Amino acid sequence: MSTLRREAGLAMAVARKDALAELRGRHATVSALFFAAVVLLLFGFALGPDSARLAAAAPGLLWLAVVFAGILAVNRLHLLETEDGALEQLALYPVPRRVIYAGKAIGGFAVMLVLALVVLGAVGVLFAIDIAAAWFPLLVTVVLGAAGIAAVGTFYAGVTVRLRAREVMLPLLMLPVLAPLLLGAVKATAAALAGDPFGELGAWLQLLVAFDVIMIVAGAATYGFLLED
Amino acid sequence: MPQTTIYVSPRSLGAHDTRPPAVVTADLARLFAGTPALAGVSLRVEAGRTIALLGANGAGKTTLLRLLATAIQPSYGMAQVDGLDLGRQADLVRERVVYLSHATGLYDDLTARENLDFSARMLDTPERAARVERALGDVGLADRAETRVRDFSAGMRKRLALGRVLLGQASLVLLDEPLAALDEDGMRLVEQLLAAWREAGVTVLIASHAIERLERHLDGRVLLDRGLVAEVSGAGVSSNPLAPASERRQAVATG
Numbered sequence A: 001m002s003t004l005r006r007e008a009g010l011a012m013a014v015a016r017k018d019a020l021a022e023l024r025g026r027h028a029t030v031s032a033l034f035f036a037a038v039v040l041l042l043f044g045f046a047l048g049p050d051s052a053r054l055a056a057a058a059p060g061l062l063w064l065a066v067v068f069a070g071i072l073a074v075n076r077l078h079l080l081e082t083e084d085g086a087l088e089q090l091a092l093y094p095v096p097r098r099v100i101y102a103g104k105a106i107g108g109f110a111v112m113l114v115l116a117l118v119v120l121g122a123v124g125v126l127f128a129i130d131i132a133a134a135w136f137p138l139l140v141t142v143v144l145g146a147a148g149i150a151a152v153g154t155f156y157a158g159v160t161v162r163l164r165a166r167e168v169m170l171p172l173l174m175l176p177v178l179a180p181l182l183l184g185a186v187k188a189t190a191a192a193l194a195g196d197p198f199g200e201l202g203a204w205l206q207l208l209v210a211f212d213v214i215m216i217v218a219g220a221a222t223y224g225f226l227l228e229d
Numbered sequence B: 001m002p003q004t005t006i007y008v009s010p011r012s013l014g015a016h017d018t019r020p021p022a023v024v025t026a027d028l029a030r031l032f033a034g035t036p037a038l039a040g041v042s043l044r045v046e047a048g049r050t051i052a053l054l055g056a057n058g059a060g061k062t063t064l065l066r067l068l069a070t071a072i073q074p075s076y077g078m079a080q081v082d083g084l085d086l087g088r089q090a091d092l093v094r095e096r097v098v099y100l101s102h103a104t105g106l107y108d109d110l111t112a113r114e115n116l117d118f119s120a121r122m123l124d125t126p127e128r129a130a131r132v133e134r135a136l137g138d139v140g141l142a143d144r145a146e147t148r149v150r151d152f153s154a155g156m157r158k159r160l161a162l163g164r165v166l167l168g169q170a171s172l173v174l175l176d177e178p179l180a181a182l183d184e185d186g187m188r189l190v191e192q193l194l195a196a197w198r199e200a201g202v203t204v205l206i207a208s209h210a211i212e213r214l215e216r217h218l219d220g221r222v223l224l225d226r227g228l229v230a231e232v233s234g235a236g237v238s239s240n241p242l243a244p245a246s247e248r249r250q251a252v253a254t255g
Helices: A003-025 A027-047 A051-092 A097-126 A132-160 A166-193 A201-227 B061-068 B090-096 B112-122 B128-138 B154-167 B184-200 B211-217 B245-254
Strands: B023-032 B035-045 B050-054 B076-081 B097-100 B172-176 B203-207 B220-225 B228-234
Touching (some): A003 A027, A003 A097, A003 B112, A027 A097, A051 A166, A097 A201, A132 A201, B035 B061, B035 B220, B050 B061, B050 B211, B061 B076, B090 B097, B097 B154, B112 B128, B128 B154, B184 B211
Parallel strands (some): B050 B203, B050 B220
Antiparallel strands (some): B023 B035
C-alpha cells in the first residue's frame, strides 16, 4: 500500500471518529447553528423589511454567521480531544502529524459545510433571495469558504486547546488570518447572487483556492509542533 | 471475565543478549515552569525486564514515563529506547512504545468497540477486526462492546485502556498506576498481562503505589526521590547508563 493511500486512510479514520462523536453528541452543530440563527434574525430585524437593503447585506451576513458559528464548531471539535487525555493519546500514535491535522481538518470541513449550507438556506428564506438561480457558484464558494475556515480553525484550535481562555483566544487569533478568505467569500457570493455582471467571480474564487492551499499546506507542516509539550 | 491466555502481539524481538538495552537515559531532566520534575536521571534497563518505578508523589515517576513515551520533551539530557534517540527519532520510538497513563485517552461518545477500532487503525494493527474483538474479550468487556464509554465506570474505562495497550506492537510498555480503579478481577488481568509480556520478551516499566501486588512479576526496582535516582535494586536495571548490569556486577565481584 502506498504511503499516500495509507496516510489518507488514517486521516479519514480521525475524521470519521470526529464525525461520529459529533453525530452522537451534536455538541458543535447545535450551538453553532443556534448562534448563526440568532445573528441572522437580529440583523434581519435591524435592517428592516426593505428587500433591496436585505439583499445587499445578505452576502456579508451569510459569512459573518458562518465564520462565527464555524469558530464555535472547530473549538468544540478540538475539545473532544481534551476528554480524559485523548489529545495526548492521539499524539502518541505512530502516525505522521500531518495525518492528524488532515483528519481533524476534514472532520471540521464536514461540519463547516453542513453549517454553511444550512445558513445559506436560512439567508435565502429570511431575506427572500433566490438562491436556486445561482446554486452552482454559490455551492463552489461555500465549499471553498468552509475548507478555508476548517484549515485555519483546525490549526488555531490546536494552538488554543490547552489554554484556559481558549474561547476568547480562538477568534482573536483566527479572524485576522481569515480576513482575505472573508473578503473573497463575500465578494464571490455577492457576484454569484447578482449574476456576475462584471465577470469578477472567477478572480474571487481563485483567491479562495489560493488561500485554502496555502493554509492547508502551512497547517499540515506546522501542526505537529502544537502537539509537543 | 478475561480469557485465560492473553495475546500481546510484541514486535519481532531477537534474543535478549543480542538486543540493545530497552531504555538508556543520561542526565535526563524535565523542568515545568523552571521547577525540575526530573532533575537528571541516568538509567539503563535491559530488554525483556519488568521494572518498578517507586517513589513518593512528585518523585518524578510519571514525568519519566511521559518522557520515554515521547508525550513531553526533555529539558536536557539524553534518552534512548531500543537504541533510538527520543529527540531525533521520536517517530520510530512511538512505533515501539505503548503507554497507559493516568488518563485513559478514550472518547466518551464512541462505544468500547469504536474506541478500540480507532486505536487499532492508528496503530496499524494487523487483522484489525479480530484483534479488537480479542482485546475486548481479554479485558472482560466483550458484552459491553456496544456501550458508549460515557456510561462506563472508572474501572471499566481502565480495562478498555488496557485493551488499547494490547493492540500495539510494542517492545516497551509503560504503565502508570495500572491498578488504580480496578477491582480484584481487573488486578488479576494486569498480572496476566505482565506474565504475557514477560513471556513475549517485552520490557515493562511500572509506576505504582500498590507495587506489592505485582511484586512477583518484577525483576528490578528504581526508587526516585525529588527527581533523582535514590536507589536501584534487583536485576535488569542499573543507574550507570554506559555499562550493562552484568558487567557492572562482574566489576564489583572482581574488586
